Amino acid sequence: MTKQELFENIKHKQSFLCVGLDTDISKIPVHLLNEEDPIFEFNKQIVDATKEYCVAYKHNMALYETQGAKGWTSLEKTIKYINENYKDVFTIADAKRGDIGNTSSMYAKAFLENLNFDSITVAPYMGEDSVMPFLEFKNKWVILLALTSNKGAHDFQTTMINAEMEDQNYLYQEVIDKSRKWGTSENMMYVIGATRAEMLTDVRTIISDHFLLVPGVGAQGGSLEEVAKFGMNKECGLLVNSSRGIIYAGVGEDFADKAREEAQKLQLEMKQLLEIYL
Amino acid sequence: MTKQELFENIKHKQSFLCVGLDTDISKIPVHLLNEEDPIFEFNKQIVDATKEYCVAYKHNMALYETQGAKGWTSLEKTIKYINENYKDVFTIADAKRGDIGNTSSMYAKAFLENLNFDSITVAPYMGEDSVMPFLEFKNKWVILLALTSNKGAHDFQTTMINAEMEDQNYLYQEVIDKSRKWGTSENMMYVIGATRAEMLTDVRTIISDHFLLVPGVGAQGGSLEEVAKFGMNKECGLLVNSSRGIIYAGVGEDFADKAREEAQKLQLEMKQLLEIYL
Numbered sequence: 001m002t003k004q005e006l007f008e009n010i011k012h013k014q015s016f017l018c019v020g021l022d023t024d025i026s027k028i029p030v031h032l033l034n035e036e037d038p039i040f041e042f043n044k045q046i047v048d049a050t051k052e053y054c055v056a057y058k059h060n061m062a063l064y065e066t067q068g069a070k071g072w073t074s075l076e077k078t079i080k081y082i083n084e085n086y087k088d089v090f091t092i093a094d095a096k097r098g099d100i101g102n103t104s105s106m107y108a109k110a111f112l113e114n115l116n117f118d119s120i121t122v123a124p125y126m127g128e129d130s131v132m133p134f135l136e137f138k139n140k141w142v143i144l145l146a147l148t149s150n151k152g153a154h155d156f157q158t159t160m161i162n163a164e165m166e167d168q169n170y171l172y173q174e175v176i177d178k179s180r181k182w183g184t185s186e187n188m189m190y191v192i193g194a195t196r197a198e199m200l201t202d203v204r205t206i207i208s209d210h211f212l213l214v215p216g217v218g219a220q221g222g223s224l225e226e227v228a229k230f231g232m233n234k235e236c237g238l239l240v241n242s243s244r245g246i247i248y249a250g251v252g253e254d255f256a257d258k259a260r261e262e263a264q265k266l267q268l269e270m271k272q273l274l275e276i277y278l
Numbered sequence: 279m280t281k282q283e284l285f286e287n288i289k290h291k292q293s294f295l296c297v298g299l300d301t302d303i304s305k306i307p308v309h310l311l312n313e314e315d316p317i318f319e320f321n322k323q324i325v326d327a328t329k330e331y332c333v334a335y336k337h338n339m340a341l342y343e344t345q346g347a348k349g350w351t352s353l354e355k356t357i358k359y360i361n362e363n364y365k366d367v368f369t370i371a372d373a374k375r376g377d378i379g380n381t382s383s384m385y386a387k388a389f390l391e392n393l394n395f396d397s398i399t400v401a402p403y404m405g406e407d408s409v410m411p412f413l414e415f416k417n418k419w420v421i422l423l424a425l426t427s428n429k430g431a432h433d434f435q436t437t438m439i440n441a442e443m444e445d446q447n448y449l450y451q452e453v454i455d456k457s458r459k460w461g462t463s464e465n466m467m468y469v470i471g472a473t474r475a476e477m478l479t480d481v482r483t484i485i486s487d488h489f490l491l492v493p494g495v496g497a498q499g500g501s502l503e504e505v506a507k508f509g510m511n512k513e514c515g516l517l518v519n520s521s522r523g524i525i526y527a528g529v530g531e532d533f534a535d536k537a538r539e540e541a542q543k544l545q546l547e548m549k550q551l552l553e554i555y556l
Binding site: 022024060062063065066068069070072073076094096097098099100101103104106107109110111114115123124125126127128129130131145148149150151152153154155156157159160161162171174175178215 | 300302338340341343344346347348350351354372374375376377378379381382384385387388389392393401402403404405406407408409423426427428429430431432433434435437438439440449452453456493
């Protein structure tokens with residue numbers, strides 16, 4: 001998907017919501033456990049119920065990998081279902097990969113080509129040649145970790161560094177500043193945790209045009225209004241993720257309806273924020 | 279596996295060799311393509327041929343993930359085969375994972391419990407709470423990325439930082455210094471690339487007792503002698519990985535014999551180095 005197409009979808013749906021398919025077999029409604037592939041069935045019904053209110057789906061790889069080969073099959077079926085039925089959603093493999101060049105090429109092939117995700121989250125620690133192989137696919141995206149939403153973000157990401165760039169203090173800013181030259185705002189996004197919304201102002205001084213994937217709204221405690229206020233740019237430039245708050249909103253047979261309601265609530269908030277800040 | 283058991287295996291085999299099972303279906307001998315599971319068959323024969331000369335096997339996850347669910351099955355079969363037949367080898371899931379706490383827990387379960395690897399490589403960028411969940415399994419190990427063997431290691435890992443520790447300059451040193459308090463030398467190792475063997479001296483001033491996983495000998499150009507000279511400690515403290523140089527030493531029906539020869543060559547070098555430096 002191109003940046004322009006993503007922006008068109010945001011305007012059309014009046015939403016910058018990303019629904020996180022962190023599908024945990026121990027948390028899905030029990031009646032689904034009789035299905036041949038409970039995880040796929042859950043994902044399918046969540047996607048069918050929420051597609052009008054979101055522009056992206058993020059798949060948390062860990063949840064599929066704990067299920068082994070079977071989990072991988074559920075993932076393959078889910079992404080195929082989305083790609084075949086809903087061309088107006090952006091798909092994210094939340095995999096946080098990154099390795100030496102030829103290994104990164106293999107991960108890129110696995111997620112961007114074989115599974116045909118629009119994007120993959122990548123960890124920056126190993127530097128340029130670990131990220132570049134993910135940038136070689138047309139209309140596909142790298143979403144690079146910059147400032148994450150967890151407590152451990154303070155261990156290294158906000159370490160003060162002696163950087164090449166003036167007025168720059170933190171490792172995560174150096175990660176953004178250096179890596180933005182590896183690609184463009186047409187193929188790179190950044191993960192910026194919502195729990196640090198005020199830092200979005202600093203981020204926007206380095207990258208005004210890039211999309212940001214913002215986790216941490218909802219269960220992790222970030223404010224949607226602050227994210228929009230400090231982070232939105234002229235093409236919205238935001239994908240805000242909510243996982244558990246939506247997909248586990250209900251635990252009964254009406255789980256998909258409950259998920260729809262939660263997604264719609266967020267979409268309505270986003271609509272207002274788009275009217276104010278876009 | 280405990281540290282003591284690993285050291286006993288090193289002394290017994292007079293080897294600190296780790297064989298990297300970077301099994302690429304496009305590079306394995308063509309006659310194996312008729313097998314039901316060519317990747318497993320290749321791995322099995324490589325393991326059978328090299329087991330006397332190495333103390334560890336490292337599995338590169340990317341190579342399995344490019345094959346989808348089928349690749350995951352080949353991986354499951356390989357690790358099961360090793361665990362059932364060769365209890366004196368240390369197994370490494372080279373996965374470079376790391377995510378928010380509950381997601382890291384899922385990855386830990388996938389690799390250390392379900393697949394029953396002895397260890398997993400983890401990326402440090404997301405900090406303490408992204409690493410801790412991997413340390414909750416008895417006699418299992420985290421192998422944390424510190425200084426990798428690729429060119430991109432210079433982008434961030436060797437960035438000068440304003441650290442809490444005196445006499446400390448680089449991010450990778452801060453990663454080691456901070457993270458060593460998260461576990462012990464009984465459950466944490468570090469990745470230190472062999473292409474920077476002289477830096478092993480600096481590493482050993484921070485962590486004298488930890489094992490180091492050293493990639494980059496062979497195809498990537500590092501010197502085994504220098505690694506031993508600068509990195510060995512009183513329990514050896516080194517696992518040196520070689521992947522392509524061993525597993526693709528032959529391309530014909532005798533590929534396993536060729537792999538054995540290459541593994542044995544390295545083992546003989548290591549035996550001499552153990553006599554000098556241990």
